[in-house]
Amino acid sequence: MKQTNRKANLPLLLLAVVLIFLIVCPVGMIFAKAVMQNGRLDFSPAVQTLLNPENAHMIGNSLLLGVLVVLLSTLIAAPLAYLFSRTKFARYRVFDILFMIPFMTPPYIASMGWILFMQKKGLLQQLIPAAAGCEKIFFTLGGLVLVMSLHVFPFMLTMLKNAMLNIPSSLEEAGAVFGAGFSARMRKIFLPLLSGNYAIGALLVFVKTLSEYGTPSTLGKRIGFEVFTTEIHRHATVAPIDFGSSATLSSVLVGICLCMWMLQNYITTRKSYNLVSGKGARRVEQSMGKGATVAAWAYIVLVLLIAVGVPYFSVISTSLINLRGYGLAPGNFTIAHYVELFTENEKGLSALKNSVFLAVTSATICAVLGTLLVLAVRKSHSKLRKVVEAIGLLPEMLPGIVLVIGIMLFWNQIYNILPLYNTMGIMVLAYVVLFLPYTVQYVTSSFTQISDSLMAAGQVFGGSPVYILRRITLPLIRQGIATGWMMTFIIAFRELVTASLIAPPNTLVVSTFIVREFEQGSVSVGMAMAVLCVLFSTTALLILNTVIDHRKVH
Numbered sequence: 202m203k204q205t206n207r208k209a210n211l212p213l214l215l216l217a218v219v220l221i222f223l224i225v226c227p228v229g230m231i232f233a234k235a236v237m238q239n240g241r242l243d244f245s246p247a248v249q250t251l252l253n254p255e256n257a258h259m260i261g262n263s264l265l266l267g268v269l270v271v272l273l274s275t276l277i278a279a280p281l282a283y284l285f286s287r288t289k290f291a292r293y294r295v296f297d298i299l300f301m302i303p304f305m306t307p308p309y310i311a312s313m314g315w316i317l318f319m320q321k322k323g324l325l326q327q328l329i330p331a332a333a334g335c336e337k338i339f340f341t342l343g344g345l346v347l348v349m350s351l352h353v354f355p356f357m358l359t360m361l362k363n364a365m366l367n368i369p370s371s372l373e374e375a376g377a378v379f380g381a382g383f384s385a386r387m388r389k390i391f392l393p394l395l396s397g398n399y400a401i402g403a404l405l406v407f408v409k410t411l412s413e414y415g416t417p418s419t420l421g422k423r424i425g426f427e428v429f430t431t432e433i434h435r436h437a438t439v440a441p442i443d444f445g446s447s448a449t450l451s452s453v454l455v456g457i458c459l460c461m462w463m464l465q466n467y468i469t470t471r472k473s474y475n476l477v478s479g480k481g482a483r484r485v486e487q488s489m490g491k492g493a494t495v496a497a498w499a500y501i502v503l504v505l506l507i508a509v510g511v512p513y514f515s516v517i518s519t520s521l522i523n524l525r526g527y528g529l530a531p532g533n534f535t536i537a538h539y540v541e542l543f544t545e546n547e548k549g550l551s552a553l554k555n556s557v558f559l560a561v562t563s564a565t566i567c568a569v570l571g572t573l574l575v576l577a578v579r580k581s582h583s584k585l586r587k588v589v590e591a592i593g594l595l596p597e598m599l600p601g602i603v604l605v606i607g608i609m610l611f612w613n614q615i616y617n618i619l620p621l622y623n624t625m626g627i628m629v630l631a632y633v634v635l636f637l638p639y640t641v642q643y644v645t646s647s648f649t650q651i652s653d654s655l656m657a658a659g660q661v662f663g664g665s666p667v668y669i670l671r672r673i674t675l676p677l678i679r680q681g682i683a684t685g686w687m688m689t690f691i692i693a694f695r696e697l698v699t700a701s702l703i704a705p706p707n708t709l710v711v712s713t714f715i716v717r718e719f720e721q722g723s724v725s726v727g728m729a730m731a732v733l734c735v736l737f738s739t740t741a742l743l744i745l746n747t748v749i750d751h752r753k754v755h
Contacts, residue, residue, distance in 0.1 A: 213577045213585055220574075220592045223634050227607030228599070231455070234448035234610050250449040256432065260453065263428040266346065267407040273350040274357045274406055275399075277504060282361035284497055287487050296501070303508045304355040305738065307695045309415030309712065310731045313719055314512030315339075315348050316420060317519050317728075324515055327528045340424050349416050351508045353406050360402035364395050400468040404461045411454065412600035414698040419716070429454045430602050430698070437606055437702060444610060451603040462598060516735075520728035538729040549730060552714035556694050559625070559710065563632035564689040568682050570633065571640025575678075590641075597638035602698050605631055609703055623705050631699045636692060640685030647681030691738045 235247050250256055281300070284290040303311065318324045319339040325332050338344070414430040421431060429450060436447035489497065518529065520538055527533040542549040574593050578586045596604055608631050612622040621627050697712035704713065711734050718727030 210581055210583045210585065212573070213581045213583060213589055216574055216577050217585060217589050217592070219570075220589060223630070224592055224595055224604075227604065227611040227634070228455075228595070229607075230611040230614065231448045231451050231603065231607040234444060235452045238445075246445050247449045247452075250446045251453065255427075256446075256450065259427045259429065259432050262426055263411055263454075264457075266342075266349070266426075266428060267410045269342075269346045270349045270353065270410040271403045271406050273346055274354040275403065277350060277354040278358040278361055280500060281358050281504065282365055284501070285358075286362045286365035288489055288497070290497065290501075299505060299509070300355050300358055303351055303512075304353070305691075305742065306352070306512065306735065307415060307697070307712070307731075307738075308349075308352050308413060309419050309697055309716060310516060310695075310735065311352060311512040312348055312416040312419040313715075313728070313731070314515035315344075316423065317724065318511050318515040319344070322528075324518065324529065340420075342424070342426060345416070345420050345424060345426060348420055349410060349413065352413075352416070353409055354508070356409075357402045357406055360398055360405075361395065364398035397468065401465055404465040404468075408458050408461050408600075411457065412602070414602055418697075418701075419719075430600070433602055433606060434698070434702065437609065444606075447606055448610065451600075451606050454600055455603055458598065458600060513735075516728050516731050519725055520732050522725055525724065538725045539733075541726060542729055542733070546726065548709055549714060549726070552709040552711050552730070553733075555625075555708060556711040559628055559632060559696075560690045560694040562629050563636060563693045564686045566629070566633050567637050567640045567689045568686045571637055571685060572644050572678070572682055574637075574641055575644040593641045594638045596635055597642075601635055602702070604634060605699050605702050608634065622703075625705065625708070627703055628699065628705075631703060632689075632693045632696065635696075635699065636689040639688045639692075640682070643681040643685035643688070644678055645681075647678040687741055687744075691741050694741075695734050695738060 236242060236244055238246060285293075285296060290296070316323075319336055321336045323336070325335065339347075411429055414434065417426070417428045417431050418434065421428060433447050433450050433454070436443045436450070521534045521536065522528065523533050523535040523537070542553075571593070574589065578590045608627070609622075612619070612627055612630075616622050621630065695712055696710075697716070700710045700713045701716070704710065709717065711730060715727045715730050715734070718724065718730070
């Protein structure tokens with residue numbers, strides 16, 4: 202019996218070794234690098250890094266930015282969540298897709314779009330000359346908070362909307378019966394019931410803001426506002442390179458993120474309410490007068506205009522401008538920049554090929570490794586399975602730049618044994634580590650919907666484990682595998698922080714090509730690539746949704 206259990210747990214043990222090597226060792230290397238000097242435990246360099254006035258100021262900047270983004274994203278998302286859950290606007294399902302566009306847009310592309318729109322003599326001032334001087338207002342901390350909030354508010358919107366949909370209308374009606382007005386019902390009934398879900402959304406937005414690199418590296422640097430990610434990146438890439446300081450700041454960032462996760466668990470445990478029961482919940486649409494309806498439509502259009510319209514107008518129009526000096530003048534538009542990407546610009550074509558290769562390879566490896574992980578965890582009864590599953594999901598809890606720094610340190614340390622560092626292989630490995638949780642989550646979601654009776658029926662009729670896997674399990678979870686593959690492909694195709702840190706010399710991908718062209722003044726060519734990047738990602742997402750809908754119908 203024990204020997205049978207050992208054989209059953211062997212795949213789990215092998216996966217544990219692989220995941221420890223890929224994920225745990227790089228993370229451990231970060232903490233080791235922060236406190237180890239010449240093979241000895243030495244906290245003084247880490248303390249000096251933290252006491253450095255510039256670093257202390259940077260940490261304060263990061264925390265302030267996180268708080269402000271949470272507040273502004275809440276102000277943007279809360280009215281929309283109420284409209285799309287408690288009023289007649291809930292019927293318009295198209296807005297569920299439209300309001301996800303900012304979240305699916307790479308942050309650095311949206312940030313560049315805003316810079317082009319708001320800069321001196323930019324697109325806004327070309328359209329409205331009276332707007333001259335507005336760049337002084339935008340290129341501040343307020344502008345940075347606005348751009349980052351416009352990227353993450355869809356996440357907050359989804360969290361709040363789903364929470365509001367689960368609040369029965371009968372609770373508000375009961376308050377009204379006892380004489381409570383609208384504001385009193387909001388304050389005493391509605392908002393307290395939202396507090397647990399809001400805490401989850403707010404803390405996740407806070408962590409995501411601290412972990413974001415794209416917008417701070419483009420807009421933040423322009424206004425001189427340094428945060429964790431830009432400082433970590435600078436220490437790891439700009440001479441004199443200081444991996445010790447980079448590791449120390451990464452450790453602090455991990456510590457803050459973990460504290461936020463624990464705070465979230467504490468709040469949600471104390472502020473959770475069972476609102477969904479077997480009795481069902483009746484929702485009544487809140488009536489709206491003509492004035493309120495007009496105001497609601499105006500707010501929806503305004504948010505879509507600034508969140509989607511401005512950045513996409515900037516990126517697309519700039520990609521079509523022939524001579525930047527003439528701007529939006531009639532006759533100054535061309536598709537030559539797109540043609541150049543596929544003909545004359547060898548680096549652009551090479552960047553596209555590299556991104557496709559990295560996205561396909563990493564998505565495929567993630568699909569295989571993630572599926573094996575889920576199957577091994579679900580079939581095992583060992584206590585080790587929880588540990589293995591936690592390790593597989595660990596990259597989701599950690600900032601991407603921290604994991605990449607850990608991968609750099611670890612694989613550089615073992616270069617003499619496995620010379621993978623400074624090759625395309627290290628980029629594939631980093632992408633796999635970063636995006637493995639997508640496959641694990643989607644496959645787990647599909648797997649939990651499979652009844653154990655199906656497996657038992659296969660065994661009763663003499664099916665071998667391989668046969669059951671091939672004819673029952675895999676067909677039932679293939680949608681989860683395909684979804685995980687596609688999501689990994691979309692995100693890996695446009696990934697910036699990994700490529701900017703560990704790409705081999707003279708190797709460009711789509712993201713680094715766009716940033717380089719933007720910084721070097723070839724803005725139109727860079728924006729042409731940005732348009733192709735967005736079209737590529739959007740097309741892939743539409744194909745995914747079409748396949749899923751087709752599966753549901755059949």
